[in-house]
Amino acid sequence: MDTLQVHGFLSQALVITDDNDFFGPSSNDGSLKYTEIGANASIRPRPDVLVAAQVLSRRAGGDGSDARPALDYGVVDYQPYSDQRRTLGIQLGRFKNPFGFYNQTRDVAFTRPSILLPQSIYFDRTRSLGLSADGVSLYAEERMEHGTLRFTGGVGTPSTRDLDDQLFPAHLGMDVSGSTSSIAQLRYEHSGGHFTAALSAADVNLDLGLGPSEGELNFQPWILSLQYDKEHWALTGEFALRRVSTTDTGPLPGSDVTGESWYIQYTRRFLDNWQWLVRYDSLVSNRDDRSGQAYEAQGRGPAHARYADDITFGLQWRVNPRVLVAAEYHHIDGTGWLPLRDEPDPAETQRRWNMVLFQLSLRF
Numbered sequence: 001m002d003t004l005q006v007h008g009f010l011s012q013a014l015v016i017t018d019d020n021d022f023f024g025p026s027s028n029d030g031s032l033k034y035t036e037i038g039a040n041a042s043i044r045p046r047p048d049v050l051v052a053a054q055v056l057s058r059r060a061g062g063d064g065s066d067a068r069p070a071l072d073y074g075v076v077d078y079q080p081y082s083d084q085r086r087t088l089g090i091q092l093g094r095f096k097n098p099f100g101f102y103n104q105t106r107d108v109a110f111t112r113p114s115i116l117l118p119q120s121i122y123f124d125r126t127r128s129l130g131l132s133a134d135g136v137s138l139y140a141e142e143r144m145e146h147g148t149l150r151f152t153g154g155v156g157t158p159s160t161r162d163l164d165d166q167l168f169p170a171h172l173g174m175d176v177s178g179s180t181s182s183i184a185q186l187r188y189e190h191s192g193g194h195f196t197a198a199l200s201a202a203d204v205n206l207d208l209g210l211g212p213s214e215g216e217l218n219f220q221p222w223i224l225s226l227q228y229d230k231e232h233w234a235l236t237g238e239f240a241l242r243r244v245s246t247t248d249t250g251p252l253p254g255s256d257v258t259g260e261s262w263y264i265q266y267t268r269r270f271l272d273n274w275q276w277l278v279r280y281d282s283l284v285s286n287r288d289d290r291s292g293q294a295y296e297a298q299g300r301g302p303a304h305a306r307y308a309d310d311i312t313f314g315l316q317w318r319v320n321p322r323v324l325v326a327a328e329y330h331h332i333d334g335t336g337w338l339p340l341r342d343e344p345d346p347a348e349t350q351r352r353w354n355m356v357l358f359q360l361s362l363r364f
Helices: 127-131 293-297
Strands: 005-017 031-046 049-060 070-082 086-096 132-143 147-158 175-190 195-210 213-229 233-246 255-270 274-284 307-320 323-334 352-363
Touching: 070 132, 086 147, 132 175
Parallel strands: none
Antiparallel strands: 005 031, 005 352, 031 049, 049 070, 070 086, 086 132, 132 147, 147 175, 175 195, 195 213, 213 233, 233 255, 255 274, 274 307, 307 323, 323 352
């Protein structure tokens, strides 16, 4: 029992927008419907076995039904081999998907550089799909003279919680369920993390049901991640190509498009416990129709629903190791990552909009 660890966290944010709602009725005097509460525990029954789990209650707009507590992750982690140079391990259960720099720890505000992660890569709109999977994950770590090389790969069924009305308009009544999928990441950290590079890839499969009609959705992202981190500042960038294909599902025709996402971010640490950030974040839903004009000409919705360019300025103050206060401002052109739950009719959204967020986070 001396290996038992229990931790928890709580984050509450205020979201204010001038146009378009985000995480609740934010354009009407602001929204407090962005809350994250979590508790996790781990124990080592043997030196080579770790049992760990986390329960999370998260509200991000909606009617509150998504705030019911759920298992965020829960794994039995067995390391058959580990020494000073090399580690091999396997995880069984609900594991966190290894993609990008922030996905595996994105629920804890203290691990994020900003209140909102870059939405072009880390969609909050379809967060559950990329967050975790039920299955098996393998990992290997090689510690070399000047750096560490780590591989992680898994096969399982992705979570589809609350995806029905986020991938497709709610009035369609589309039923979405997970199917066998795979994900992998190769990551290299040089000189104690001063330079980090990672390549992530996935093959995600979903089953679609619309009345008597059935179909499939396949999502194949590739993400290149780079970071240069000095003592007081860090420069981070990630680039992704995202292929999304669907088969015919009743009245919905099949499609096959490749989207593009990237961001570049500069963070600066000062006065020991303060940090500011500036970031440019870009999303295009279809590389062959970057402006969305062809999409609009087909009568499928406004052009600005197919892209989003976001300029972000952020500030964080770590009051002490257990308390974090943050604020940030976003100027956005486009609504490509706006949650359908908050704005179910894209035709009523505004192309250019602004957002301010304030957040208080606690942990123990």
